[in-house]
Amino acid sequence: MSTDRPGQLTPSQTVGPYLALGLPWPDGPDVVPEGTPGAVTIGGTVYDGAGEPVVDAMIETWQADPDGRFDHPDDPRGARTPAVEGFRGFGRAATDDRGRWSVRTVLPGALPVFDALPVFDGAADVREAPHIDVSVFARGLLDRLVTRIYLPGNAEANAADPLLSSVPAERRGTLVAVAEAPDRYRFDIRLRGDGETVFLQI
Amino acid sequence: MAQPAERTPTLPPYAPVPEGTHAPLDFPGYRSTGLRAPVRQPVILPHRLTEVTGPLLTGPIRPGDDDLTLGEHGEAQGQRIIVFGRVADSDGRPVPDTLVEIWQANAAGRYAHRWDDWPAPLDPNFTGGGRVLTDAHGDYSFTTIKPGAYPWGNHHNAWRPAHIHFSLFGRAFTQRLVTQMYFPDDPLFAQDPIYNSVPEGARERMISTFDLDATRPEWALAFRFDIVLRGREQTPFEEPHA
Ligand SMILES: [Fe+2]
Numbered sequence: 001m002s003t004d005r006p007g008q009l010t011p012s013q014t015v016g017p018y019l020a021l022g023l024p025w026p027d028g029p030d031v032v033p034e035g036t037p038g039a040v041t042i043g044g045t046v047y048d049g050a051g052e053p054v055v056d057a058m059i060e061t062w063q064a065d066p067d068g069r070f071d072h073p074d075d076p077r078g079a080r081t082p083a084v085e086g087f088r089g090f091g092r093a094a095t096d097d098r099g100r101w102s103v104r105t106v107l108p109g110a111l112p113v114f115d116a117l118p119v120f121d122g123a124a125d126v127r128e129a130p131h132i133d134v135s136v137f138a139r140g141l142l143d144r145l146v147t148r149i150y151l152p153g154n155a156e157a158n159a160a161d162p163l164l165s166s167v168p169a170e171r172r173g174t175l176v177a178v179a180e181a182p183d184r185y186r187f188d189i190r191l192r193g194d195g196e197t198v199f200l201q202i
Numbered sequence: 203m204a205q206p207a208e209r210t211p212t213l214p215p216y217a218p219v220p221e222g223t224h225a226p227l228d229f230p231g232y233r234s235t236g237l238r239a240p241v242r243q244p245v246i247l248p249h250r251l252t253e254v255t256g257p258l259l260t261g262p263i264r265p266g267d268d269d270l271t272l273g274e275h276g277e278a279q280g281q282r283i284i285v286f287g288r289v290a291d292s293d294g295r296p297v298p299d300t301l302v303e304i305w306q307a308n309a310a311g312r313y314a315h316r317w318d319d320w321p322a323p324l325d326p327n328f329t330g331g332g333r334v335l336t337d338a339h340g341d342y343s344f345t346t347i348k349p350g351a352y353p354w355g356n357h358h359n360a361w362r363p364a365h366i367h368f369s370l371f372g373r374a375f376t377q378r379l380v381t382q383m384y385f386p387d388d389p390l391f392a393q394d395p396i397y398n399s400v401p402e403g404a405r406e407r408m409i410s411t412f413d414l415d416a417t418r419p420e421w422a423l424a425f426r427f428d429i430v431l432r433g434r435e436q437t438p439f440e441e442p443h444a
Contacts, residue, residue, distance in 0.1 A: 007294055007430060009220070010407055010408065011404045011407060012379060012380060012381055013367075013381045014232075020315060021305040025262050048237040049237040049241075064251070072255035072258065089257055112251070131252065133252045133253065141238055142225035142227055142396075142399050143225065144380065145240065192237060196241065196242050198245055199245070202249065202253055
């Protein structure tokens with residue numbers, strides 16, 4: 001039962017088809033408020049293994065502010081009030097009846113890499129390229145899927161990014177958004193099969 | 203971009219998830235996995251700044267969001283229950299001030315959702331969504347009604363055991379969890395592929411316990427559901443830092 005073995009992780013389960021009853025918020029897609037200078041839209045379509053849009057998924061995003069900072073006490077540089085007023089860092093958007101999702105945000109900054117991480121390769125000037133962590137939830141997913149959005153304008157930083165470098169070159173493109181306009185990026189997610197998005201194990 | 207990275211050895215990652223905790227993504231007994239579970243192996247994402255931080259949300263919560271029985275025109279139909287417990291990490295540390303969201307079917311097993319059209323009655327006083335923050339001890343509590351079981355099209359005569367969907371954030375992206383809480387001794391467990399997708403020895407952690415002491419006399423039965431999120435990796439030594 002749930003109490004007799006404390007310390008053992010609670011297992012994940014699917015959100016099922018009815019997540020709309022509990023999870024979406026009116027301002028869920030607003031990582032920054034409407035009217036924020038420099039705001040961009042990042043979004044796309046979620047596809048299943050048959051190439052059909054997934055109309056009952058939910059996407060969540062988590063990212064640093066444009067200075068590469070987090071308003072969080074576990075950031076060893078210290079929690080800091082975001083550089084952009086009203087910046088929440090977090091976005092949540094259910095897919096619509098065509099499988100589309102989007103959030104309004106500002107582009108994240110690059111991040112330092114800290115030494116204590118056992119897998120860090122030790123290069124002195126390595127930084128993480130600007131990125132957004134993504135969770136994908138849907139009926140048929142027994143655990144969330146995790147991926148990352150990188151940005152196409154950062155070719156040099158992306159080339160030096162430790163995670164992107166660890167992904168086979170022919171699949172790296174699934175992690176890089178496409179610029180459709182100066183303030184609009186597309187990031188499609190393919191759950192399975194041809195062009196399958198690179199998913200990450202955390 | 204070329205400046206040296208800042209270096210402070212104070213970013214212990216979260217402990218790995220032990221084998222046998224979660225369901226495999228590809229689980230043929232649950233048919234919806236067939237077109238949705240990835241076929242490729244995931245790439246390892248080491249825990250860095252974005253993963254050890256996460257949204258410390260305090261909303262959106264309105265008064266009454268912890269009581270799902272309060273309908274627009276009156277009280278929801280069904281067996282009133284209290285669902286409560288503690289959110290902790292795997293080191294036993296409580297997780298305070300974290301958002302817990304739930305959603306569920308009504309007492310007849312029907313969701314107030316346009317896609318749910320099986321012939322069970324809707325309840326105009328039950329929409330089925332709730333939110334609460336854990337307190338300083340990691341404790342949470344909802345008042346709701348016991349959801350009914352419901353049929354679904356996964357296989358012949360398939361029924362979901364009664365359950366409440368739970369969503370939790372913890373303090374870090376790494377700790378994010380969505381799960382389902384079940385009720386003790388449900389005869390429908392044996393035929394449910396979603397419950398059984400989780401390995402034996404772990405799936406039982408999703409079953410709440412009936413708690414007579416927490417029951418409110420002449421008011422509501424009580425079920426305890428404690429939730430354990432991932433904890434930090436044990437650090438071999440402590441290093442002083444600013
Ligand atoms: Fe359900």
